[in-house]
């Protein structure tokens with residue numbers, strides 16, 4: 001009998017984390033949970049700890065540590081703060097990084113530096129932290145298997161050929177809730193409209209990113225970083241049904257696609273089990289009921305965030321860190337009802353105009369990435385405040 005693969009899940013109380021625990025629970029003879037971590041969702045984290053009995057639980061926010069400690073089952077050790085999250089990230093053979101936003105960077109670097117497999121759902125870390133993630137990735141044993149439906153699909157499609165046989169990657173985009181609408185129609189849409197994603201159930205930040213196509217733009221950068229394919233060979237195609245999760249075109253003209261119903265547990269399970277496939281199916285298609293599969297080019301005029309992301313990706317260095325930080329600030333302001341949907345792209349664009357391009361080839365440290373993130377956040381916050389002041 002094969003031994004159990006040990007799994008750590010950071011961001012365990014979020015959308016990815018809870019679905020990862022679902023997958024683990026469905027395959028008790030394959031996986032065991034040794035570490036769980038969350039920022040501050042005490043009740044759910046403690047429930048999970050009681051159910052899965054991990055060796056450690058990490059809580060990012062030190063102010064709730066005492067409460068969590070009093071509720072944990074005997075035999076589960078508590079780790080606290082960013083450091084605690086990082087220790088938990090290095091404990092298991094596979095670390096699922098389901099932390100939301102830039103805060104996930106420390107988890108990504110810790111898991112890779114420990115030589116672990118990183119099941120990466122936190123795309124911000126590989127986008128903003130690309131220079132430091134690349135170094136950590138060189139650690140013997142370290143590997144990234146993406147937990148993003150598109151990149152999981154590309155990862156699977158790439159197994160159909162050699163790397164020098166890849167002509168281009170085609171990332172599919174659902175188009176989000178606002179596909180087919182124009183910029184003037186969208187200027188003042190409300191938060192609940194942006195959160196009504198047609199095909200995927202995800203957290204609020206990524207759902208808003210999906211409505212602006214920034215999610216797809218970030219995924220273009222993510223694909224470049226993960227797979228080393230140049231930007232002019234990464235394309236985006238809108239596919240409203242979210243059944244084709246991405247495609248790889250090979251040099252002989254063959255395009256290989258990965259299809260399933262949209263269910264994040266499939267890419268999560270793929271990343272946990274790789275190179276083996278799980279015995280439990282998620283997202284199986286019933287071909288008697290599959291609708292039409294439609295494809296169209298993205299509307300780059302209305303959804304300007306897509307090209308802002310391409311530009312930042314091509315600029316490289318710390319530009320993606322700036323883009324990501326500006327977007328996080330703008331989306332948070334939108335969710336807070338302090339910024340119009342239409343102004344998200346404006347804030348990102350205005351912030352990128354302030355990006356000071358560095359000398360090419362400069363070696364970057366974590367401090368540089370954190371500094372870039374802080375400076376971009378300050379610039380973006382000022383732009384949000386200026387818009388608030390103007391009503």
Ligand code: MG
Pocket residue numbers: 148149150151219
């Ligand atoms: Mg995705």
